[in-house]
Amino acid sequence: MKKFRNIILALTVSSLALVSCNRDDEAEFSANDKNNLTLKFENTIDNVGTITVGQTVLTSSSGQKHTFTSLKYIVSNVVLIKTDGTEVKYNYDDPDKGAFIVDQATTATSSNFVLSDIPAGDYKQVRFGLGISPKAFTLGQAGQASFWDKAKASSMSWSWASGYKFANFEGNFGDTSGSAPIVANKFQFHSGNIGDPTVSATPNVYKEITLTLPSNAKVRKNIAPQIHIMASINKFLSGKNKIVLDDTNKIGMHPTKPLVAQGVENMTEMFYIDHVHND
Secondary structure, three states, X not given: OHHHHHHHHHHHHHHHHHXXXXXXXXXXXXXXXXXXXXXXXXEEOOOOOEOOOOOOOEEOOXXXXXXXXXXXXXXXEEEEEEOOOOEEEEXXXXXXXXXXXXXXXXXXXXXXXXXXXXXXXXXXXXXXXXXXXXXXHOOOOHHHHHHHHHHHHOOOEOOOOOOEOOEEEEEEEOOOOOOOOHHHEEEEEEEOOOOOHHHHOOOXXXXXXXXEEEEEEEEEOXXXXXXXXXXXXOHHHHOOOEOOOOHHHOOOOOXXXXXXXXXXXXXXXXXXXXXXXXX
């Protein structure tokens, strides 16, 4: 009889524990609940090392050694996608409130961008733009004066008529044999649209990137998740397009140039989600 009572007690405790776990998993929340969500961008070399501007030497798949003296790019038009497919757009096409500059020279490891007042829910994907969309550009300089000034101060713009630099990669390179000193050659990769591409009749190099999270980001009244986004910078030269830098890359680039088209395409492949913190 005593043994039977012990069995019943054990089953009862297990049932209560299971109910408790299920309640935790459900994590009920109000439709009006909101909190912050942080996007944490970190530039790396295939997730095995960090990059120090002006010091770290990378080797491309073509065997070309190179360093970066400038490593910057613009992120905008963030969209968070819930498990049911609902999209939450964060200050979409509003650079003053929804655009950010990732600048390797200003941070030792990562750049953290806090998105405020995100509706509670479970998010499975994140999408963001690399650069500033043509629609946002048509707001005019007055419509994005704050971010334009920030971009100008960070060397992420040309004249207003020309627009933003979506990416500003500069540095030094050697030859593919490794015999030429890296410091002997300089390169500039400045990608960006020339004003409104529909008006300038030039290629639109603004790209949007969608990434699937390894685990859901759970925004709750008491949980403000962090999504850790890695960028494998070595893919800039060693992605889908195998790029070899040469003397034609010493000055800023026009969007019609092959290096810009190939480099931008490679950049769209360099981002991935490392992990999610639900704290």
